[in-house]
Amino acid sequence: MNFGHFDDEKREYVITNPQTPWPWINYLGNEDFFSLISNTAGGYSFYKDAKFRRITRYRYNNVPMDNGGKYFYINDGGTIWSPGWKPCKTPLDDYSCRHGMNYTVIKGAKNGIEAEVLYFVPLKTWAEVQKVSLKNNTDQSKKIKLFSFVEWALWNAATDMENFQRNFSTGEVEIDGSTIYHKTEYKERRNHYAYYSVNAPIGGFETDRETFFGLYNGFDEPQTVLEGGPRNSVAHGWSPIASHFVEVELQPGESKELVFVLGYVENEQDDKWESKNIINKTKAKATLERFNTAEKVDAALAELKAYWEKLLGVFTLNSKEEKLNRMVNIWNQYQCMITFCFSRSASFFESGIGRGMGFRDSNQDLIGFVHQIPERARERIIDIASTQFPDGGCYHQYQPLTKKGNNEIGQGFNDDPMWLILGATSYIKETGDFSILVEPVPFDNEPGTEVSMFEHLTVSFDHVVNNLGPHGLPLIGRADWNDCLNLNCFSNDPNESFQTTENKTEGSKAESLMIAGLFVVYGRDYVELCRKLDKNEEADRAQKHIDAMVEAVKQHGWDGEWFLRAYDYYGNKVGSDENEEGKIFIESNGWCTMAGIGMEEGMVAKALDSVKERLDCEHGIVLNNPAFTKYYIEYGEISSYPAGYKENAGIFCHNNPWIMIGETVQGRGDRAWDYFRKICPAYTEHLSDLHKVEPYVYAQMIAGKDAFKPGEAKNSWLTGTAAWNYYTITQYILGIRPTYDGLLMDPCVPAEWDGFQVTRTFRGTTFNIEVTNPNGVMKGVIELWIDGEKADGSLVPIIGKASCEVKVIMG
Amino acid sequence: MNFGHFDDEKREYVITNPQTPWPWINYLGNEDFFSLISNTAGGYSFYKDAKFRRITRYRYNNVPMDNGGKYFYINDGGTIWSPGWKPCKTPLDDYSCRHGMNYTVIKGAKNGIEAEVLYFVPLKTWAEVQKVSLKNNTDQSKKIKLFSFVEWALWNAATDMENFQRNFSTGEVEIDGSTIYHKTEYKERRNHYAYYSVNAPIGGFETDRETFFGLYNGFDEPQTVLEGGPRNSVAHGWSPIASHFVEVELQPGESKELVFVLGYVENEQDDKWESKNIINKTKAKATLERFNTAEKVDAALAELKAYWEKLLGVFTLNSKEEKLNRMVNIWNQYQCMITFCFSRSASFFESGIGRGMGFRDSNQDLIGFVHQIPERARERIIDIASTQFPDGGCYHQYQPLTKKGNNEIGQGFNDDPMWLILGATSYIKETGDFSILVEPVPFDNEPGTEVSMFEHLTVSFDHVVNNLGPHGLPLIGRADWNDCLNLNCFSNDPNESFQTTENKTEGSKAESLMIAGLFVVYGRDYVELCRKLDKNEEADRAQKHIDAMVEAVKQHGWDGEWFLRAYDYYGNKVGSDENEEGKIFIESNGWCTMAGIGMEEGMVAKALDSVKERLDCEHGIVLNNPAFTKYYIEYGEISSYPAGYKENAGIFCHNNPWIMIGETVQGRGDRAWDYFRKICPAYTEHLSDLHKVEPYVYAQMIAGKDAFKPGEAKNSWLTGTAAWNYYTITQYILGIRPTYDGLLMDPCVPAEWDGFQVTRTFRGTTFNIEVTNPNGVMKGVIELWIDGEKADGSLVPIIGKASCEVKVIMG
Incomplete structure (x- = not known):
């Protein structure tokens, strides 16, 4: 209705x-x-x-x-x-x-x-x-x-x-x-x-x-x-x-x-x-x-x-999918901007009291709005980096009024630093403004501690390198992106916050495969940036760590049909077929497939197929399966939720795009699109009775297949879901992707799509892009025409003109 | 109405x-x-x-x-x-x-x-x-x-x-x-x-x-x-x-x-x-x-x-004042018990979230219920003392579930320790149970740190002695009983709590005349206890400090017509005729007159007359006068309230009894009774429209004469007002006062009262007491009859019998 x-x-x-x-x-x-x-x-x-x-x-x-x-x-x-x-x-x-x-x-x-x-x-x-x-x-x-x-x-x-x-x-x-x-x-x-x-x-x-x-x-x-x-x-x-x-x-x-x-x-x-x-x-x-x-x-x-x-005119889609056009051109971009303005502070689910600006949230939000307001994105990146510690660690949040790190919400979420690389590189790719890298940025807002923004990226990268566990995989710290997977928390006091209670990381063997994949993906971005800056020695050094991580994941992170989620405090597997509940998780499979780890060995396809088989349902991809039905003190908050809700096997929309991108890495545009559509609000408008929340914006969570009421959504508006879906649809499905040197044309769509048009303003030029798909493929560009001239490859370089006609022929 | x-x-x-x-x-x-x-x-x-x-x-x-x-x-x-x-x-x-x-x-x-x-x-x-x-x-x-x-x-x-x-x-x-x-x-x-x-x-x-x-x-x-x-x-x-x-x-x-x-x-x-x-x-x-x-x-x-x-039968009054009987026999005692149970946690003004058990609150509440449930009072005293520090300092609050000190609410309220002496001596006077003094009681709930309860009283006493300011008067610390008089706070950030923000006590000259009076009153109780225990050397030592304090008050605490309230951080007078606003305060005048300081020099009568002239109004005695009409950073929260409300010249009912007791010290029963009646709920029932809150219990605050709506009451139920008024009416106006050795008969009533009867169960005996006032005096006992026998003085000693008839003739 x-x-x-x-x-x-x-x-x-x-x-x-x-x-x-x-x-x-x-x-x-x-x-x-x-x-x-x-x-x-x-x-x-x-x-x-x-x-x-x-x-x-x-x-x-x-x-x-x-x-x-x-x-x-x-x-x-x-x-x-x-x-x-x-x-x-x-x-x-x-x-x-x-x-x-x-x-x-x-x-x-x-x-x-x-x-x-x-x-x-x-x-x-x-x-x-x-x-x-x-x-x-x-x-x-x-x-x-x-x-x-x-x-x-x-x-x-x-x-x-x-x-x-x-x-x-x-x-x-x-x-x-x-x-x-x-x-x-x-x-x-x-x-x-x-x-x-x-x-x-x-x-x-x-x-x-x-x-x-x-x-x-x-x-x-x-x-x-x-x-x-x-x-x-x-x-x-x-x-x-x-x-x-x-x-x-x-x-x-x-x-x-x-x-x-x-x-x-x-x-x-x-x-x-x-x-x-x-x-x-x-x-x-x-x-x-x-x-x-x-x-x-x-x-x-x-x-x-x-x-x-x-603002909205920077990217305009014209496709046969009216609902998609509406999301890309209006509502998804709008939601990204709102999320930029409000972070996670005030919605009808966030009371405006508990949460400041998240370190990881803000970096991820940035990929959704950097093309609209690059100058404010720049300021935001500097604000965020200024709360970092010299070892690369971060406050998990900072206060918007003071811009100071908020110690009450804790530290030690070991994925946090890597997101800064995403934020900074996304900004530079969009704008070409490398000058941000030489900005002096303090640690913990302490005057006198300023180093260049580039050095902040280095300590971010090294924070993972310096915090590896027994398998050579990243230690999870307090938690990674899934801050309900509290492997070092062991909380048995109901008045403790899982986010801030004492964490027994000393001597812990808890490692995260999700951070591993994240490290490979953004580590490569870091390497690419280094090379761009002619810092080849640093690039080589970093590349070695990435290669080692890829090997560690293949050797210790593969469960046979999918990627493990983690090792717990004692070194036991989490997200393995040998677990009774929580056999498979979305996050590690998203990031390791995005990173293409084990592509040649078939790991990517196999992992994605396992996700399809075990996590996918009518309303989206659930976070884990089977849901936890009792409390596991060694896992923490994730097992505190009723089955099918929130982190316990809910459809956490934020992470669904990671699988979509993974599918585009594998070249399966139909699957990516299918996943996209399931959680896209304009496509579920007719389910408003069930869905409950606004049909024009994403919700953080839709109740999963194990829930009492699958398909019921919660926590609309302020969620990284907006940025990730916008990023995924524009850069990986439509495939119009900013790079340091130009706009890459890399669509990955359902085979039955015969094309679409995009108008994209980038580095001062308005590109009128027409993608056609005469052969009904899902991925691959066979011809690229720039202002009537045929070009090699699929990169549209930066040109000084006000506008430019681009034709992309898939095949 | x-x-x-x-x-x-x-x-x-x-x-x-x-x-x-x-x-x-x-x-x-x-x-x-x-x-x-x-x-x-x-x-x-x-x-x-x-x-x-x-x-x-x-x-x-x-x-x-x-x-x-x-x-x-x-x-x-x-x-x-x-x-x-x-x-x-x-x-x-x-x-x-x-x-x-x-x-x-x-x-x-x-x-x-x-x-x-x-x-x-x-x-x-x-x-x-x-x-x-x-x-x-x-x-x-x-x-x-x-x-x-x-x-x-x-x-x-x-x-x-x-x-x-x-x-x-x-x-x-x-x-x-x-x-x-x-x-x-x-x-x-x-x-x-x-x-x-x-x-x-x-x-x-x-x-x-x-x-x-x-x-x-x-x-x-x-x-x-x-x-x-x-x-x-x-x-x-x-x-x-x-x-x-x-x-x-x-x-x-x-x-x-x-x-x-x-x-x-x-x-x-x-x-x-x-x-x-x-x-x-x-x-x-x-x-x-x-x-x-x-x-x-x-x-x-x-x-x-x-x-x-x-519970209520322990003290029963039969007087010609029906409203007074009702308060003493039912509602005031009931409110004291409720306040014991709830401290300041949950009322329709206290949200149950912000406040635990107060150190000073709990000790003062105790004087209202110790006769009803002495065994729970004993437990409470030990709980309170267990949160004390070895130097006598205290957490300001502790949590009811854990009984641990609550660091979030701060420490360093320099009146806190003295209240423990009130609590403990009131318990012993009621019960005769000196065994509480040898109970091992820890500091800060740390096992292994136990000393006797008596030693806790000693460190309480010495906490004042060890924290004297330039005039030999007690340093105020974070604040004294009036926790809105923040003389060392200097807060200019509206998001700071005056109660917990950093306090600049280092090098501060801020001294409290209220603590000075408090020290003299309960210091004497401590001396009396020492003598009772044959600790004469300790009694002598303590007495010297008390004598010195009395001298310091007379020399540095007298403003000419009343007692000063304090010296501020810089050593300037607070509550002096030389101040533009806040010339006179109730607390110091209450405690210094209760202590009888300068009685012979006429200070007590003069101070009480100044209170009458400047602080008294139709609805009770206001806290200070004139009200503060702007913010004084050197005074803190008191000046943040609109004039006439709360600590800024509101009628803070908790402290009105201090003046009533002061009047009984001076022997003016009519004034004490007049003050009592003004704030007593049963006597203001007909003003319910204005008063707003329940006519059967005390409110913490009634808007004062400088307020927009004088007489409007707020914060009913959970307030030290209940205990102090009950204590004052029973022990100082009706004058039936427990001592270590028996029940003292010391009424101080309006001259027109011709008498009253009280039934009091004390140390196992039910005393049926008849007070008559044939000569229409306000104070003074000329004859005491115990079970038909004439006795000397006015003390009814402890007797082993189930009941005892007492006749008291005033004159």
């Missing part, structure tokens, strides 16, 4: 039934000020850091689920309704929610009144703008009462929901004309406040939540709205909110527009006050000035759309 | 209007299994530790405020209602909530059906029992549908509201007959599960929250209840709940009773399973067996009432 449809022309998903199986959300803002908004206007805003600068309050996992947001209430002659259906839930005559690129438009109609709310964060603006359009479609004049609503969070989202002893006494506001200022704690150490305003005179306001709702009323029936007017409450402690009251008179057919602005301001410490206890409002007023008419708002929206037009 | 009334006969507060100005709650359980329950059945349960063993989920600061609890829903021919009004909010024909001693009875009636629910935790039971009585008062037979509801928390209350990535995949339940078992994470490291059962066959159940409510419905309209029957959902991940469905047929006039049990079980690690993935239910079934009939439940309630009868 569908709850809406794609509007590719407008780059929107249009929801027409408010009762989606889960809140279907969108993200506003892409630099400093951010909002999450559901299809019924639920959600919240924050500035840069979802934990430390939460602007509006949101309650996760509430009853009903998505409760609280940027609500508008209309009292039309006693009938109370909201344009987004919720929170009033008054049945509407018409409803739609259009989620577009960083904007959302929610429209509702009731009794001849149409109310549309446009929500977006204008470019370079520390504010969310809401344009409310009201139209009277009746033949009578109408006077309606409009109430806005936001609830202020007391800045720190964690203590906001814990420390009521303090919180219930600290709330402070200031009201100035049509603007309500939230200044809790501004008197003391904060240099920031928030505000909510409307570009019209108001008939009153509320700033005290209890006065607005009444102590016993829910979001669906605020006392003030029911009573038809506010009491002009001034919050002192308890829970400050901001609600404007505007009476709007509409003649038959008349429309009126109001602009609400929810903003954030930081002042200099010595410029905080206008007069004693009266905040300096200069910056807020300047922002309000920028959006004080509907026309200015429309212009800002047009700018935002132009911005996205440009 | 009143929302109910006291029923002293039954020891209940009876709420007759469900819409109280704030949820008015009660506590169930007094040993291991605990519940909080509001007057509309909101609240939750936990086992021992509100953070780590949260059994049911509760959302603080929700909209509506108190949303979620132990709800029953009735569907009577399509009319949906709840006995507690909420969550359905269907208007009831009758409603009452009776909060009694560790039990609550909520009764509602609608359309001729009466539904009464008794909630309590039976003694020595890891379960909450709910007896539902349904009665048909119509003349027609009725068939009603009853639905129970609890929502399981995923054990750790902190991660339960943060880590949805994991939580939404882990929920697991088992259904066996009429019992629903919650076994999330039991498969892995937990050895505990919870269950919810009913003593009747059920017509169905729900265990998946979304199925029960629907994604878009609130607590007020569960889909299952609206539809009139369940779908027998089995939770897999998302949010597990437990709801039974029972159809009940009632003939005209007929009553039926159902017993629901919400329990918790721990199993041995090797005895967790009945068979693979089927939990061992033996212990749950044994508990269910104990409460499988209404008769057994009634018997258990009778036992609980008998238990409280005995």
